[in-house]
Amino acid sequence: MQTAHELFIHELTDMLSAERQLVEALGKQAEESSRPDLKKAFESHREQTEKQVQRLEQCFDELGEEPEETECKGIKGLIEEHDSFMEEEDPSEDIADIFNVGAASKVESYEICAYEGLIRLADLMEHKKVSKLLGQNLKEEEQTAKKMEAFATKLKPEQMGMDDEELEEEEEAMEEDEISADSSDSESGARKSPSRSKSRRGRAA
Numbered sequence: 001m002q003t004a005h006e007l008f009i010h011e012l013t014d015m016l017s018a019e020r021q022l023v024e025a026l027g028k029q030a031e032e033s034s035r036p037d038l039k040k041a042f043e044s045h046r047e048q049t050e051k052q053v054q055r056l057e058q059c060f061d062e063l064g065e066e067p068e069e070t071e072c073k074g075i076k077g078l079i080e081e082h083d084s085f086m087e088e089e090d091p092s093e094d095i096a097d098i099f100n101v102g103a104a105s106k107v108e109s110y111e112i113c114a115y116e117g118l119i120r121l122a123d124l125m126e127h128k129k130v131s132k133l134l135g136q137n138l139k140e141e142e143q144t145a146k147k148m149e150a151f152a153t154k155l156k157p158e159q160m161g162m163d164d165e166e167l168e169e170e171e172e173a174m175e176e177d178e179i180s181a182d183s184s185d186s187e188s189g190a191r192k193s194p195s196r197s198k199s200r201r202g203r204a205a
Helices: 004-032 036-063 073-089 093-124 128-154 164-204
Strands: none
Touching: 004 036, 004 073, 004 093, 036 093, 036 128, 073 093, 093 128
């Protein structure tokens, strides 16, 4: 690879593979969601991603290029991470929802960085229409990232993983630490007092 154009086509092909993989992955996340609003968000983004695939295909048409058969390893890894967790950990519904929101946020971060890089190259080579198409995809990814952030703040696990006895033990340990700290401060103050008294007596003499 020797030219910016070659790099641009390589990255564009990688992004097309990423979006195609995500169409299927988002459908799976929608099925896994227990909350209707989260399910709807994943279904909506799946439809949005299908349109993003079309825009990327338009980019190739605009450039007079054909995308090669390739696989985006970055997105593939994030999808495999998701699938392994769901299969191996057997999460409860609330934990699955929290995990899926986190997984979606990781994907959005990846895509936003990728689109920003593509747009920089497109602008550098003055591919104005291509840059505009990529900008539309980027804007949608940024909106989805904000939605996932909103879900992350309101989704709460039903269980924190600590029973009442563990909580009591932790509180008792904290109280003991506070008592120990107070005792240390008192002893330190007592040791300093005689020195101050001697100093006063010395000055008086």
